[in-house]
Amino acid sequence: MTDVTPDRVTAAYAALLTGDRAKITEYWSEDVRFHAPGQHRFAGWHEGLDSFLEYMTGVYVASGGSWRTDVLHSIIDGEHSVELVKVHAVRAGAKPDSTSPFDVLDITGAQVMRWEDGKVVEGTAGYFGDGATNANQWWSPVGPDGVRRDT
Amino acid sequence: MTDVTPDRVTAAYAALLTGDRAKITEYWSEDVRFHAPGQHRFAGWHEGLDSFLEYMTGVYVASGGSWRTDVLHSIIDGEHSVELVKVHAVRAGAKPDSTSPFDVLDITGAQVMRWEDGKVVEGTAGYFGDGATNANQWWSPVGPDGVRRDT
Amino acid sequence: MTDVTPDRVTAAYAALLTGDRAKITEYWSEDVRFHAPGQHRFAGWHEGLDSFLEYMTGVYVASGGSWRTDVLHSIIDGEHSVELVKVHAVRAGAKPDSTSPFDVLDITGAQVMRWEDGKVVEGTAGYFGDGATNANQWWSPVGPDGVRRDT
């Protein structure tokens, strides 16, 4: 049995960014279920690693690679971990000085994971404050002036 | 010059439902711009008839053909018309007795059109009450239980 | 009978700003019903002039007098008028350079009025684009950093 530790949590998040499936499956089960909050195009239950990675690819494309999840603190107890995270991302193609919530995602929240045999099998997230609105706007196909985006 | 009349407004809405482009372009300019309100996947400015009809096709598919726009009243003055509309639609695949706002769209609002030479060249809409939220939820890929939809 | 005209519409909006009830009741019925869109503290049906004016007072206080409704265009037909409006307001106490939607309301929409004997007896509004979200955030008791406001 593999214990959940802060290092293992950090490594799991880092693996996602590599895009290397062999690396990713060291930490994420092929059968992982993940629930993205909100109403946006990746919201809801992603069933299985393929669906989850499709969401991660979407994150990369929409943000032009700028998406950053900082784990501020890990709270670990038995098979559960909770990461207090800060997420910052700017929409690909946004004006550099934009402060619009349609361009800039700047939220904090809690990601709750359940682990089995050292791998994440289930996850969900909740955003603090009014972060849910920021996420819905950021993910929408609409830019600050109501123009539809290419990505 | 073709005057805007209640009959012409009614005919313009009816033409959309035929899917017959020759019929549609009697009432809608090839260069029509239409702004769908909200954050959902068809929100924002649709530039040109092709983009607008793509939205109309999306309406048809997502609702399984159940989408119904009733024009309650037309207010016409010069080149502008405003339709007070009631929209009702049920998501394809919804349980027949569902009352969830993710399944059932039931809103009223105002559609504002500008006409030139008897054809709509620009339109936008605003929903009354909390209809914007209902529309965002209905259009989201998430069903009442957080399960992602096929359509 | 008093016809609805663009001048009368303009005068009705201007009367609201005077705070002078005798002036206001030249254009607004004592029995006016007005539906403010959204989820915020003044959302929903205001029944009667007292409730409507309470909302107008709330507008004044929350905006520190900065609320401005510009009527871009009036569309008038029989007993109905529709005003295409642009609303701009900054929350009292906001930092001067704030661009946060919690501080700055910047929306367009349609206000639909029904008139009898030259007075508004019923009104409702719908916001274009994602204005409903801006209005809900602006009216919330939360500032840009999640701090609760005094007003």
Place this chain on the structure above:
Amino acid sequence: MTDVTPDRVTAAYAALLTGDRAKITEYWSEDVRFHAPGQHRFAGWHEGLDSFLEYMTGVYVASGGSWRTDVLHSIIDGEHSVELVKVHAVRAGAKPDSTSPFDVLDITGAQVMRWEDGKVVEGTAGYFGDGATNANQWWSPVGPDGVRRDT
């Protein structure tokens, strides 16, 4: 030093319901800060126990005493606890068979607490799925038909 334990977490939640300040302050610091998510009238940072209890009173009044927070699981690590909670509440005055999100709050989420000397000093919450929208609607002064509530 008092360790945070599942029993202590359960007791802290139970104390809130007693309305007995002596009991409450066994578990909640006089200086507690709590951040309620969303845009609604109790959203944002509540600074100090008085503000937090005002929120709790609001919960009681708006729900006519029906508000129920079930702690599904506690995750505890050092000075932090995270409660996975299910909240169910019906608005006072709602029709008994209402399924409207304006009447029925039915959400899950994570409440994150920081403890010092056995007392909660800081807390925040994030809702899973589209719970943020349900909470904003439930707390709004608007009922299912757009009628403003008395409470």
